[in-house]
Amino acid sequence: MATALQGIKVLEMTRFIAGPYAGSVLASLGADVVKIEPPDGDVVRSFGPARKGVGIPFEMLNHNKKSLVIDLKNPGGREVVHRMARDADIVLESSRPGTAERLGVSYERLSEINPRLIYCSISGFGQDGPYRELGGVDIVAQAMGGLMGITGEPGGEPVKVSQPIADYGCGMWAVMGILAALCARQHTGRGQRVDSALLDTPIAWSLWEASRYFGLGEVPEPLGSSHRNVAPYRAFRCADGRHVVIGAASQALWEKLCHALDVPRLLEDERFGTPPLRVRHRAVLEAELEPLFPERTSEEWLAILNAASVPCGLVKRYDEAVGDPQVRRRKMIAEIQHPKAGPLSILDVPVYLSDTPRVPVSQAPGLGEHSVAVLGDWGFGDDEIRALLSGHVVA
Secondary structure, three states: OOOOOOOOEEEEEOOOOHHHHHHHHHHHOOOEEEEEEOOOOOHHHHOOOEEOOEEHHHHHHHOOOEEEEEOOOOHHHHHHHHHHHOOOOEEEEOOOOOHHHHHOOOHHHHHHHOOOOEEEEEEOOOOOOOOOOOOOOHHHHHHHOOOOOOOOOOOOOOOOOOOOHHHHHHHHHHHHHHHHHHHHHHHHOOOOEEEEEOOHHHHHOOHHHHHHHHHHOOOOOOOOOOOOOOOOEEEEEOOOOOEEEEEOOOHHHHHHHHHHOOOHHHHHOHHHOOHHHHHHOHHHHHHHHHHHHHHOOHHHHHHHHHHOOOOEEEOOOHHHHHOOHHHHHOOOEEEEEEOOOEEEEEEOOOOOOOOOOOOOOOOOOOOOOOHHHHHHHOOOOHHHHHHHHHOOOEO
8 A cells, every 4th residue: 555655765864862753754654764874873772771682762763764874984975875865855864063064965965966855954953043053952952942941830840841852843843844845846846955953842832831921921930730821721639649630721611610520609709700810810719629629539530520521631650541542542552573672562653644554663673784775775786885885884
């Protein structure tokens, strides 16, 4: 069956998280992704946990790809990339700005070779600006992007979102930019550069905070699990020690909630009469609601709230979340048989297309596993490949 990106050829020169994540999304949608690694490999290969010598984080970020080892510090390695760029549709790179230029694989150089090439650069701070040459990782982006300043409990220490969402989000923006550039190429016949930065991601996602800062001049502070623009919208502790979340985001849902909690008196309270008033008096409102939830278990409250059509959910442990029947029904967890590690569970990409489905998940490649095969597929002759191997240009 055809895939959405069938026939699209990608050269991925990335490491760590954001770039490999973008490459894995493209691979899952059917692109032929060749991961070009240095002789010592992507550093994430050494990240634990590992099973039988196989790093599980690397598997999560690099499934469905091929591995080609090239020494880009060797002039011969640059020539290999130049030759492959002639037939590539997309190049992904995630070095600090200036590094690709020094290695001879910059956008300017490769687009001269192939004007149809879409060249995506992923970095901490972007290709321009005063911070362009600084190194950027997820925690730095979360801090400098304001996310850690609004996460956590009021008055508490700054808290990083547990998942590296600046990395993942940057990879997602990169994929969106690449797909947009592919669409544009259909009209113009030309490729272009895509510039994706970790710092941009938490800024781009701060819509509620931006609405209050730019609209009211209010500097957002941490709110725990509460919502910036809606109340009540947070987690409450129940009799069994578990927490349930509720999201009464409209007037109709607020009324349903009050009836479900058996507190119709709150509907008569002028302080809570409209959504803006409930936000203004959030602290008082939550103080009214908090004593109610310890009266029943989380299971009991979920039954009551769901019966009343109030959006709610249990705050789950991670094992409960990935084992949930809805998650399993959506096929978010793929089970593979790894030739070295044995059976592995791998997270799949949540893109569901009716006519061009995702590629079935396969294991991430071993370092240089496909070097010879890839070079052959990309037009290199047997004698050329032997010369590149003996000269330690590829491995």
